[in-house]
Amino acid sequence: MEFLRPARWDEALAAKAAHPTAVPLAGGTDVMVELNFDRRRPDHLLDLGRIPELHTWETGPETVRLGACVPYARIIERLPGELPGLALAARTVGSPQIRNRGSVGGNLGAASPAGDAHPALLAAGAEVEVASVRGSRLIPVEEFYTGVKRNALADDELIRAIHIRKATGPQAFSKVGTRNAMVIAVCAFAIALHPRTRTVRTGIGSAAPTPVRARAAEDFLNAALAEGGHWDGGRAVTPSIAGRFAELCAAACDPIDDVRGSTAYRRHAVSVMARRTLGWTWEAFREGGAITGGGAQCA
């Protein structure tokens, strides 16, 4: 095995081009587990820890360009206003030790359907900036997940940053697990209200082969809110609308039975989280568009 330690981004891209099977290493919270348990023996480890720009972010007028290796702890501390859904999701990742190392870039690289960042990225709206010696491209996050632990990266590409739309309305994230810390999601749900476009977006985690949006549920809700004049009048969402939205979110799932939960439980839990998070965010919107993200809220 060889340990590659580029100091600059262009060196990292050159190394990945020269060694396409090299495994990128950021916080190590996934890759090191595989090494420790003899599950993986790559020829090359590509340490990204020394490249400064991967650990910083830039806030633009519409989006935050979040460096791939910014640890969850920084997102919680520094970006709860711009990225409230992601900050809430970040709070549920592992433990303080894990949040000090793990990053959204790592979550995307691993592409586990249970990754906590994914639902929040889907709901907020995000694009993944990937690069190689050939150039760079932006991949909508919906198209980034291609299968269980598979993503759209080519062999010579690395994740540079994630462009995440800044919140313009309330967002929420909810996760089911056996305790509050150190839990891999049984399933997770994120919702983001986008008052400027009068749309609601969703993200479901750990209830399908990949993280997914509940598109039919979004379409139904967007139409119902428009038809009822809800965005203008600040009217409450009726139980029948919330109930139908929850059903459609559950229908968007394609879960499996495993040690963490059954198919039926996951579908049910997603519907409950969908109804509750819609309630929380819509109430926050009615009360003046307060954006959540400071405190964790349990489903």
Place this chain on the structure above:
Amino acid sequence: MRVTFTVNGRRHQADEVWEGESLLYVLRERLGLPGSKNACEQGECGSCTVRLDGVPVCACLVAAGQAEGREVVTVEGLAEYARARSDGAAAGARSERAAGDGTPAQPPVQPPPLAPVQQAFIDAGAIQCGFCTPGLLVAADELLEREPDPSDADIREALSGNLCRCTGYEKILDAVRLAAARGAETRP
């Protein structure tokens, strides 16, 4: 490969390190520092918690090569680390006082040979088998550095990544509260 980094203020060099090896393995097996414990090897238990450039991390999830040139503090260096911190704070307080009201500087009080949080763990009975203790000490010390007067929620949050199968945690919470209370008494 060769890895050179600072552990507890001393420069260390390890040779013939396997590229996939963890920082924890290097500390325990190559540098003779077995204080950080090896249990789950997957970041679940927190027994291997160390400070990496000041940040609490699971040493089992840091590749040895990622520690190159960095500063690590383990439980073996915690007392010295805490002493240096309180000396620094005392020096700061003394110079503030000198600038403020002209009170002559006091000689620093000799600190105990253990870090305050270590003494508090002993006094509160927070140690049973002791396996989780090094990781908890490093995590608790970092909490008190950051938040000298933590709420119970702060303590639970800061220690949520450290598992203990003996104590039921109550005595550990007591120990952190005790260390915080003693810290408040000694602060100027």
